[in-house]
Structures are given as structure tokens and as C-alpha cells.
Amino acid sequence: MADKLFAVGDVVTVTTQPPYLKTADPMPMLRPxxxxxxxxxxxxxxxxxxxxxxxxxxRGAFLIDGRYIDRVPS
Known part of the structure; x- marks a missing residue:
């Protein structure tokens, strides 16, 4: 399966709940x-x-695997 491609500024929606979240900080932390x-x-x-x-x-910036999000049609 090919990776989904998004562009900076695209609006996306969470389609599947990930098992955990990782903050998008320089030193990422796991979050619920x-x-x-x-x-x-x-x-x-x-x-x-x-x-x-x-x-x-x-509630913040997180690193999300592309399989958990989809682009919102404009």
C-alpha cells in the first residue's frame, strides 16, 4: 500500500483512532x-x-501515521 501524500496546510481528519499519540516536539513524548x-x-x-x-x-501538534488520517475535501 502506497503512503498517502499530503501537502503542508492540508486539512485532514482522523479516520481511525491510533493506539497512542506522539507529540511533534523536538523531543517527542508518548501521549494517550x-x-x-x-x-x-x-x-x-x-x-x-x-x-x-x-x-x-x-489540543496540540502530534505525529500521526498517514494511515490514521485522510484529507478533508475542499
Whole structure:
């Protein structure tokens, strides 16, 4: 399965709840997955290695695997 491609500034939504969240800080920390709800919208900040994306949500910026998010049609 090919990695999903997003652009900086794309609005995305959480389609599947990840098992945990990792902060998008220089020194990432694991956080509980309930900080981001299913269906919540966020904005792509940057692409990271390994199919991860830094996404800004209401409660912070997190590294999210591309398989847990989809682009919101404009």
C-alpha cells in the first residue's frame, strides 16, 4: 500500500483512532490517544520520515501515521 501524500496546510481528519499519540516536539513524548477524537480535524504542519505527518489539532501538534488520517475535501 502506497503512503498517502499530503501537502503542508492540508486539512485532514482522523479516520481511525491510533493506539497512542506522539507529540511533534523536538523531543517527542508518548501521549494517550484520547487527546484527539475520531473525526477531529487538523492541519498538516510537515512531513516526517516513515509515513508520519506532524498535524496541529485543537489540543496540540502530534505525529500521526498517514494511515490514521485522510484529507478533508475542499
Amino acid at each position: 490517544p484520547d487527546l484527539v477524537t475520531l473525526g477531529e480535524r487538523g492541519t498538516i504542519l510537515e512531513q516526517k520520515l516513515g509515513g508520519y505527518w506532524a498535524v496541529r489539532f485543537e
